[in-house]
Amino acid sequence: MEITIDDAKALARRACISVGASSANANALADATVAAECNGRSAVGFRHLLDYLAAYSEGRINGNAEPEVAFPAPALIRVDAAGGIAHLGFDLVIDELVTRSRTFGLAALALHNSYTTGELGYYVRRLADAGLVAFAATNSPALMTSGKSREAVFGTNPLAFAAPSENSRPLVIDQASSATAFVTIRQLAEQGEQIPEGWAIDAEGRSTTDAGEAMRGALLAFGGTRGANIALMVETLAAGLTGSNWSLDAPSFSQGAVSPGVGLFVFAIQPNLLAPDFPARLAAQLDRLHSKGIHIPGRAPVLPSIDLPADLLNALEAFSLRSLARD
Structure with a gap:
């Protein structure tokens, strides 16, 4: 079913409220969900919203969370997500992050005690739209191993980077430190499909x-x-520097009634203070690379509408019906 952007946001918001999210929480998550879909990241769009809805219902997300904001230094912002979603904490401080980055040349956000962040590129893209160069790192419950260990010790620990490019969409890089994202493995498992060698190990x-x-x-x-x-670097920033749970200590994002309590670290720079023509220079360089056959992430057109499969729509409606039955 093809739906408009406004209808998609209304659908996501309605689903969140049906499972106990406050209006502010629902609005923040609806915006992020639709943004992921519009930017071609459907794996962390409405399909991932189902994880959030289950987490609201089962207590892993505090639906009435009111993030606490502090400013430990002029260019540092600290947010306690209070067991809620990172999106709301980010929404509350993005204007301050932009203002302080422009004033001091750079600024950083350390957010802790949240559920997983969803599409990480969402955060840096918004800063690049404001003319900033931005980097973000986040961790998750342990899902990945490496070397001789057979035990999951890191999350997929993604990192994201974005930069403004003149007369075009920003450059946006968003990738996991695992061979692929967990949501991709899960989707293939649900479909009974195989994965390439080197992506994972069994029990x-x-x-x-x-x-x-x-x-x-x-x-x-x-x-x-x-x-x-890279996963260790990400975790040092996202868990160590923010004071959040290390991935090894983070409760599951899909089971139980306790928040994963993970972190988000965001660093933003005002590029024009260092290179006044930065957006134009970057645009020219990206065009040159594109002409040589290089893929430039983030430049795909924004989708004007969203196509939701019937099974996904039915699953979203089931949450609403279950909530009504409880009431």
Whole structure:
């Protein structure tokens, strides 16, 4: 079913409120969900919204969370998500983050005690739209291993980067430190499909191409030790620097009644203070790379509407019906 952007936001908001989210929480998550879909990231769009709805229903997300904001230094912002979603905490401070980045040349946000962040590119894209160069890192419950360990020790620990480009959409890079995202493995498992060699191991520590067995095992870092090093760097920023749970200590994002309590670290720079013509220079460089056949992430057109499969619509409606039955 093809629906408009406004209808998609209304659908997401309605679903969130039906499972106990406050209006502010519902609005923040609806905006992020639709943005992921419009930017071609459907795996972390409405399909991932189902994880949030289940988490609201089962207590892993505090639906009435009111994030607490502090400013420990002029260019530092600290947010306690209070067991809620990172999106709302970010919404509350994005204007301050932009203002302080422009004033001091750079600023950083450390957000802790939240559910997983969804599409990480969402946060840096918004800052790039405001003319800033931005970097973000977040961790998650342990899902990935590396080296000789057969135990999941890191989250998929993605990082994202965005930069403004003159007369075009920003450059946006958003990737996991695992060989693929967890939501991709899960979707393939649901469809009974195979995965490439090197993506995951099974519960016995053996390499597997069975997505279902991978769900019972652990994901692998891309590039072996190099990917694991990036995961450790991300976790040092997202968990260590924010004071959040390390991935090894984070409760599941899909089971139980306790928030994963993970973190989000965002760093923003005002580029024009260093290179006044930065957006124009970057645009020219990206055009040159594109002419040589290089893929430029983030430049795909924004989708004007959203196509939701029937099974997904039915699942969203089921949450609303279940909530009405409880009431």
